Amino acid sequence: MTLEILPVAGLPEFVAGDVVAEALVVAARPEPGLQEGDVVVVTSKIVSKAEGRVVVLDGTTTAERLVADESVRVLRRRGDLVVSETRHGFVCANAGVDRSNVAEGSAVLLPIDPDRSARRIRDGLRARLGVELAVIVSDTFGRPWRRGLTDVALGCAGLGPILDLRGTVDVSGRLLSATEVAVADELAAAADLVMGKASGIGAAVVRGVDHGWLREGSVGRELVRHSSEDLFR
Amino acid sequence: MTLEILPVAGLPEFVAGDVVAEALVVAARPEPGLQEGDVVVVTSKIVSKAEGRVVVLDGTTTAERLVADESVRVLRRRGDLVVSETRHGFVCANAGVDRSNVAEGSAVLLPIDPDRSARRIRDGLRARLGVELAVIVSDTFGRPWRRGLTDVALGCAGLGPILDLRGTVDVSGRLLSATEVAVADELAAAADLVMGKASGIGAAVVRGVDHGWLREGSVGRELVRHSSEDLFR
Numbered sequence: 001m002t003l004e005i006l007p008v009a010g011l012p013e014f015v016a017g018d019v020v021a022e023a024l025v026v027a028a029r030p031e032p033g034l035q036e037g038d039v040v041v042v043t044s045k046i047v048s049k050a051e052g053r054v055v056v057l058d059g060t061t062t063a064e065r066l067v068a069d070e071s072v073r074v075l076r077r078r079g080d081l082v083v084s085e086t087r088h089g090f091v092c093a094n095a096g097v098d099r100s101n102v103a104e105g106s107a108v109l110l111p112i113d114p115d116r117s118a119r120r121i122r123d124g125l126r127a128r129l130g131v132e133l134a135v136i137v138s139d140t141f142g143r144p145w146r147r148g149l150t151d152v153a154l155g156c157a158g159l160g161p162i163l164d165l166r167g168t169v170d171v172s173g174r175l176l177s178a179t180e181v182a183v184a185d186e187l188a189a190a191a192d193l194v195m196g197k198a199s200g201i202g203a204a205v206v207r208g209v210d211h212g213w214l215r216e217g218s219v220g221r222e223l224v225r226h227s228s229e230d231l232f233r
Numbered sequence: 234m235t236l237e238i239l240p241v242a243g244l245p246e247f248v249a250g251d252v253v254a255e256a257l258v259v260a261a262r263p264e265p266g267l268q269e270g271d272v273v274v275v276t277s278k279i280v281s282k283a284e285g286r287v288v289v290l291d292g293t294t295t296a297e298r299l300v301a302d303e304s305v306r307v308l309r310r311r312g313d314l315v316v317s318e319t320r321h322g323f324v325c326a327n328a329g330v331d332r333s334n335v336a337e338g339s340a341v342l343l344p345i346d347p348d349r350s351a352r353r354i355r356d357g358l359r360a361r362l363g364v365e366l367a368v369i370v371s372d373t374f375g376r377p378w379r380r381g382l383t384d385v386a387l388g389c390a391g392l393g394p395i396l397d398l399r400g401t402v403d404v405s406g407r408l409l410s411a412t413e414v415a416v417a418d419e420l421a422a423a424a425d426l427v428m429g430k431a432s433g434i435g436a437a438v439v440r441g442v443d444h445g446w447l448r449e450g451s452v453g454r455e456l457v458r459h460s461s462e463d464l465f466r
Contacts (some may be wrong), residue, residue: 001427002265003238032235078463083464097280100412103402112383140412143376144465146323146385146396147458150413150422162381170334170433181332181379183426189383190423192235193416193442200403202458224256225380229307231316232465 001210005030007194008040008203016052024203024205026089032205035135036131037214039206040121043189044139044154045101045108046202047117054102059149063097063107070095070109073233085233088111089224090154092141101103101116111137114155115218120156138188144232154185160217163184178186183213184223234443239265240427240434242271248287251376254357265438270447272439273354273422277343277372277387278334279435280350286342287335296330296340303328303342308466318466319343320413323387324456325374334433344370347388351391355390367447368393371421377465384425386417386452393450394418416446417456 009025014020019040028034048054055061071084081208084095088110096110111117112136122135137155142194143149153161168179193205227233243260247253253275261267281287289295304317308324317328321343329343344350347370355368370388375381386394394417401412424437460466 001240003423003426005236005238005423007234017291029312078464080368090234100407102407104407119250125296140414143336143378144463145376145458146415146418147456148413149417150415152379165429174333174335174337179371180381181425182379182383184380185381186422186426189340189419190236190426192414193236193423193439206426229380230377231311 003190004205004207005194006012006205007015007201008205009201011046011202013045016050016054019124020046021121021128024121025128027203032207034129034131034133034205035124035207037056037133037158037207037209037211039134039136039208040125040185041136041138041188041204042121043195044096044111044137045098046113047111047114047121047137048108049102051117055107055226057105057107063094066097066109067095068106070097073167084170085227088114088154088220089226090141091233092139094141098229101149105184110139110154115157115220116155118155118157121177132214136184136188136191140154141193148204151188153188153223155219156217157186158214158216159184159188160213160215161219161223163213166196179213182223184217184219185222235441235453236423238423238427238441239267239440241437241438242434244435247282248286249283249342251283252355252357253280254361257354257358258361258436260436261438267358267362267364267366267438267441268440270366270440270442270444272367272369272392272420272442273358273420274371274439275354275367275436276428276435277329277370278331278341280344280347280354280370280437281341282335283461284344284350286344288340288342289336296327296332299342300328303330306354318460321347321387322459323374323456325372326466329372337342343372343387345405348390348453349388350411351390364392365447369417369421369424371424373425384421386421386456387410388452389417389430389450391447391449392417393448394452394456416457417450417452
């Protein structure tokens with residue numbers, strides 16, 4: 001299996017009501033195109049703007065207020081940084097409230113239901129192109145233990161976010177005991193390599209994935225670890 | 234920038250003393266080849282075996298004993314699972330002691346100095362092929378908050394593991410406040426997409442990365458977060 005990671009250049013600035021699938025079709029034509037079996041990774045920033053999740057900040061609606069509203073549980077605070085759990089179950093900095101790549105004096109919130117956002121984009125691509133592909137809505141999160149940020153999947157459609165290898169055997173014939181690969185996160189990370197925060201490329205195509213990965217799936221139900229299962233909450 | 238992720242098939246089973254660079258050159262010929270600017274990702278399992286980090290288990294040398302020996306600090310325990318900090322500063326399950334893909338009754342330990350391992354492989358490839366490329370030694374780790382495992386970088390050579398975008402501006406001209414991208418981890422994750430735990434492919438090539446990423450770098454010094462900076466230790 002060989003993969004290609006292809007940037008989708010030329011996407012417009014999105015505003016509330018824009019149809020992300022339509023913009024992707026236009027921007028991806030002719031290169032890299034959108035083909036049967038492709039995984040299309042779209043940053044949540046685009047999705048949030050198209051879904052109207054942009055808030056103008058003022059004396060009442062401060063960034064701090066938004067972070068509190070978007071959080072169901074604060075895990076840590078240090079200076080301006082809040083690490084909290086969102087109502088989706090994501091644990092991230094500032095509950096995903098982000099002031100970069102948005103008009104001065106505004107902030108972008110995470111999509112309300114990123115799996116649903118991904119399904120809507122996937123359905124829109126299918127309707128326009130007549131092909132079956134997968135969609136991931138991604139964002140950039142920090143993590144404990146390691147410096148730097150990596151992109152992860154917030155939502156998906158047409159993709160199983162976890163590849164379950166438990167019960168398969170390794171090359172020595174030993175049963176693999178605990179190998180569930182978070183392919184949706186690995187695909188989001190791979191896509192980020194061609195996007196880049198500064199270049200303004202907000203979508204990429206991963207071409208050549210194993211067809212067995214393409215099934216109905218949900219980040220919220222499969223990839224998010226419930227706090228009751230988490231050793232660090 | 235378009236990336237290709239290419240598996241290196243046909244690597245042998247490694248034993249202590251094997252020269253990983255030599256085996257990579259042979260297995261990668263003619264496809265996918267090894268070219269100037271490629272990032273070669275090699276699983277730590279291969280590196281550990283070649284470096285003799287395989288231990289035969291018996292009544293005294295148990296897996297539990299090895300996990301304790303390899304840990305400098307235990308963070309959590311649940312059943313058989315220990316989440317601990319290794320002397321490298323990695324936080325992972327069972328201190329990286331792994332019984333899969335190794336002979337029955339044996340366990341593989343992490344390389345002693347994965348950055349040094351990566352440099353040795355890089356130097357070996359350069360000597361044999363006369364090209365400059367980067368090497369990542371990768372492993373599969375779990376993480377808090379999210380289910381499933383992803384591959385991360387344990388060591389690197391010829392690559393800056395963190396891409397520092399702080400001080401650059403976004404497309405709106407706003408200064409990006411805190412964006413350090415862990416490209417080494419994203420490259421390891423991308424490579425894992427073509428490797429697969431069960432198929433026995435232990436190396437992959439990422440072709441087409443930004444030349445600006447190719448500099449001297451160290452996972453240990455740049456990507457590992459010291460416990461004093463970590464909100465969760």
